[in-house]
Each structure stands twice: as structure tokens, then as C-alpha cells.
Amino acid sequence: MTPTRDPLDPIAALCERLKLPEVGRLAATRAEQAAAAQWTYTAYLADLLDAEVATRQTRYVRSHTQMARLPFHKTLEHFDFALQPTLDERQVRQLATLQWVDAADNLIVLGPPGVGKTHILVAMAMQAIYARIPVYCVTIQDLVADLRKAWDENRFAARLATYTRPRLLCIDEVGYLPLNTLEANLFFRVVAARYEHGSLALTSNKGFTEWGAVFGDPVLATAILDRLVHHSTILNIRGDSYRLREKRQAGLFGEAAARPPLTSGNTATP
Template sequence: MTELEQVRHRLEELGLQRASELLDARLKAAQNNQSTYLAFLGDLLDAELSERKRRNLEVRTKLARLPYRKSLDEFDFSFQPSLDARFIRELATMAFVQRNENLIFLGPPGVGKTHLAVAMAIEAIAKGLSVYFVSLTHLIEDLRKAYEENRLDKRLRIYVRPRILVIDEVGYLPLDSLAANLFFQVVSARYERGSILLTSNKSFGEWGELLGDPILATAVLDRLLHHSHVINIRGNSYRLREKMKSGAYGGSSESE
């Protein structure tokens, strides 16, 4: 085994896979550039760290269970003039998460609530924060099953643990008494412990009907809104925009 092969093997044993893969190329580059030993070593270690950060970001993104990936740069703020783009980008610094505050996007279907929620989640992941994305329907189905199997406390930890819990599509279906109580438990467990990023097509005045219990709705909203930022989006649906441009859709539509 040559000296180069020995070094490559030791890098692999140490778990420095990317450094091992780049060893030959970086060594030749260092020789051509007449780099110092320290510069060569620093360059090789920088490549390893960069790859580890990339893999870590990819893993945390997968664990977040995002429905798709869309960034803030892809959001068309000009189509939703009711939104303050500068304030949204300020929220994207994640300072509100450090204060355990909540972020709520309200508006009719199609105006971009979920896009903004996903984009915020991606910003958070890039800053090293743990995120978990779930629709309210899936959240309730999951916790209902855990409740029936007497493992609710254990399953609740999945939704309490991340720094940001994204709950999407609140309001599309009314909740029965058990579902409403399970939703309350999640909100209550995270109160002042972690941020909730929530999207809903219902105004807060409609939550009593949504949860089937005005008193419980008040308890949920009390915890959600105590430390929160509420963004109310008023505008047309992105999903209908192209049809409207082509003339296939006869009129304008309010949306998410």
C-alpha cells in the first residue's frame, strides 16, 4: 500500500469520506499552487466540513417532512400586495423562534399560505433549527390512533420536540370533540416552549364552530395568540391566476 493509499484509508477510518475522495485532486492542486502544508490541510478540511453541512441540511429537511420545497425568493409578493415583504423577510431571520413566538398565516385557499409556511421552514432549517411539518388532518389522525392504542403521551413528543411545528390547513374540516381536545393538547404542550407556524382559511371568530366548542376554541386561541404574529393575506388565488390570464376563468377569486 502506497503512502497516499494509507492516508486515504486513515481518512476513511476517521469518517472523513469527502476528504478521502478529494485527497488526490487537492494534493495535486496544492503542488501546482505551491501551497503550504497548512493551506492544503485547511482546504481539505473545509471541503469535508462543507459536505457535512450539506448532508446535515438534507437530513434535517427530510425529517421536517415538507410537502415540497419552495423558497421566499420564489414567492410573488407583487401578486399579494396586502403582504409586507420586508416584514416577512424579517420574520425569516427566525428571531421570533428564539422568543418562542407563533406565526399564523390566515386567508382563503390559494393565496400562498402553505408556500410561505414551507419557505419559512426552509429558512429555519438552514439556520440549524428543527422543524416538523404536518397538516391538521394528519396530525389528528396520528394522535387519534395513538390515543386508541394508549400511547398518546409518547406520540405527542413528536410534535412537542421540534423548535418549530408547522400545522397546515387548519379549518378545512370541522373537528369532533376528541380531535379538538387533541389539537388543544398539542397547542398547550408547546405554549411558551416552542413556536407554532400555522396556516388557516378560517378567521378566529369561526374557530368555535371549527372546534365544536367555543370555550375550548378560546383556550386554544389564548395560547396561540398570546405571543404571536398574525399575517392576514387578502388577494387572488395563485392557482387561478393562469386561468384568469388565459381567459379560461371568468372572474376574480379570493384566495389563500
């Protein structure tokens, strides 16, 4: 007796050729559901294609999140705005629409340690990845160490492309350690190369008046700030550290813990 041929075999073969694995995997099951629920042919096809798109998006987000080298994976849904009243939640959620990335503008997040600056940076990076915008994240120390090594090996121009190619470059921890003359100049080269071509998002625990000490040269710091701030939004978080708050709640030390203020104001420029 000749075995009955599965009528969906040709679909599976075609899906393999067209690289539609999710459609091929679900075609039979969804056909049964469609028959039972009396879906139209259009609804059945749309359901299969939607599953394929969703699977591809999940795979894309997973792989590009790894490629972006995020320090952790958090979105704005994990951010407790109630604990940072100086931060305008509506403004931050508007920034998550990424219109500033479309315009090649910048985002600068200032504040003392532990107030959620890196969380906001990562949330914006995650939002960009969901929107299929190329992203790369790095601390300023890792960036200048990488570029200095390339400089010493006479391959700086090629390595610089790593930091100019992504539409969004996230740089964390500006100001935690001072840079020497060469490192400051290499960082300036990155900022200058991206100016009005690609977006920068960075965090700093120093107010702008202290950047001269960070970069070892007030003139160079002014040149860097001129390019960063020209088309930018500046968020200044003046709240308390999440980590210190948790320790106080645990009774490890009193309310007199230091809360270092920033010297720059909470401003936004178009």
C-alpha cells in the same frame, strides 16, 4: 521493482478512521491544485475541511427534509411577493432569520386558499432545516387523526411527543374542515404542551372570529388562540389565488372569480 507508495495513502486511511470521506476523496486532487497555485498549508487544509463541511450539510439537509415531511420543497426565493402586495416582504425575510424560533414564539399565516400560505410555511421550515433546527410538518387533519388513533390505543402520551419534540412544528390547513370535540381537545393538548417551549407555525383560511365554529366550542377556541397568539407574529394575506390567477390568464373564467376576505386584521404581536 518496488512500486512507489502514494504519499497520501496514510491520509486516506486516517480519513477513513476519522470518518472524513470527502477529505480523503479530495486530498490528492486538491494537493495538486495547491502545489500548482502555491497555496499555504493552512489554505490547503481549510479547503479540504470546507469541502467536508459542505458535503455533510448537503447530506443533513436532504435527510432532514425527508424526515420533516414537507409537502413540497420551496424557499422564499421562489415566492413572488409582487403578486401579494398585502404581504410585507421585509417582515417575511426578517422572519426567515428564525429569531422567533429561538424565542419559542409562533407564526400564524392567514389567508384564502391559493395565496401562498403553505409556501411561506415550507420556506420557514426549510430555513430551519438549513440551520439544523428540528422540524416536523403536518396538516391538522393528519395530526388529529394520528392522535385520535393513539388515544384509542392508550398510547397518546407517547405519540404526543412526536409533536412536542421538534423545536418547530408546522401545522397546515387549520380551518378547512371542522373538528369534533375529541379532535379539538387533542389539538389543544398539542398547543398547550408547546406553549412557551417550542414554536408553532400554522396556516388557516379562517379569521380568528371563525375559529369557534372550526373547533366546535368558542371557549376552547379562545383557549387555543390565547396560547397561540400570546407570543406570535400574524401574517394576513388578502391577495388573489395564484391558481385562480393562472386560470384567468388562460381565459378559463373572468375577473369575477370569488376572492374571499378574512375577518381578522393584519397584525403582529411581540
